[in-house]
Amino acid sequence: MTSGPTENKTITVSDLLLDVLTQFGVDTVFGYPGGAILPLYDALYRQNKITHILARHEQAAVHAAQGYARTTGKLGVVFATSGPGATNTVTGLTDALMDAVPILCITGQVNSQLLATDAFQEANIVSLFRTATKHNQLVLHKGDLVRQLCFAIHKALGGKPGPVALDIPKDIQSAELSCSEVKQYLADLSVGKGKTTKECNGQLFLDTLLGTFH
Incomplete structure (x- = not known):
C-alpha cells in the first residue's frame, strides 16, 4: 500500500485478495506461476503471512491442496x-467435487480487453469449469473482487463442501483501489442493516478487514 494521507492510500486487487484469504485463515497456497497470474505472485512476494508451495504441474497443485484440506480441515x-x-x-477439481473437498482455485486470465479474441493462452475457463466446480466466476471489475471472493469461499465451505474457482484477468489483478473505494466495497457487503457479515467458517469478519483501511 502506498504512503500518504489515509484516503489516498491504494492497494492492488491482488494484495486485497491475499488480505481477504488471510482473514479466512488461509496460510498456505499451492500453485504453478505463469504470465497471466504474475501480479498475484508479486503480491505473494510482498507479504509474509501466506506460504506458497510450488508444484511441478497444476494438477498436482490441486491434489496437494486436497490433501491439505483433508488433513487440516481448512x-x-x-x-x-x-x-x-x-x-x-480440471482433473483435480473434478476429483475434489466428487469427494466434497473445499478447494478455491484462482486462475489468471488474459487482459479483460482481450477476452473472446482468441488471445494467446486464452481459454473459456468459466464454461470449462462449469461441471468441475460447485461455483465459478470471471471477475470483470476490480470492485467485485471482495464480494465474489467471499461468496466463492462461502460456497466452497457451506453445505456439501466442494471446489470453487475465480478467473481473474491480469489487468484486474494489477488494478489499484483507493482506501475509500475498499471501505465502500466492504461496507456494501454488510447485511441486516448494519450487522457485520460473518462468513460460514467463522473466521472472516469484515470489520477486521475494514479496520486495515482506517
Missing part, C-alpha cells in the same frame, strides 16, 4: 495461470 487454495495452466486443474 480451505485448500490453488493458483494457476491462464490457458493450459487453468485447464490442467
Whole structure:
C-alpha cells in the first residue's frame, strides 16, 4: 500500500485478495506461476503471512491442496495461470467435487480487453469449469473482487463442501483501489442493516478487514 494521507492510500486487487484469504485463515497456497497470474505472485512476494508451495504441474497443485484440506480441515487454495495452466486443474477439481473437498482455485486470465479474441493462452475457463466446480466466476471489475471472493469461499465451505474457482484477468489483478473505494466495497457487503457479515467458517469478519483501511 502506498504512503500518504489515509484516503489516498491504494492497494492492488491482488494484495486485497491475499488480505481477504488471510482473514479466512488461509496460510498456505499451492500453485504453478505463469504470465497471466504474475501480479498475484508479486503480491505473494510482498507479504509474509501466506506460504506458497510450488508444484511441478497444476494438477498436482490441486491434489496437494486436497490433501491439505483433508488433513487440516481448512480451505485448500490453488493458483494457476491462464490457458493450459487453468485447464490442467480440471482433473483435480473434478476429483475434489466428487469427494466434497473445499478447494478455491484462482486462475489468471488474459487482459479483460482481450477476452473472446482468441488471445494467446486464452481459454473459456468459466464454461470449462462449469461441471468441475460447485461455483465459478470471471471477475470483470476490480470492485467485485471482495464480494465474489467471499461468496466463492462461502460456497466452497457451506453445505456439501466442494471446489470453487475465480478467473481473474491480469489487468484486474494489477488494478489499484483507493482506501475509500475498499471501505465502500466492504461496507456494501454488510447485511441486516448494519450487522457485520460473518462468513460460514467463522473466521472472516469484515470489520477486521475494514479496520486495515482506517
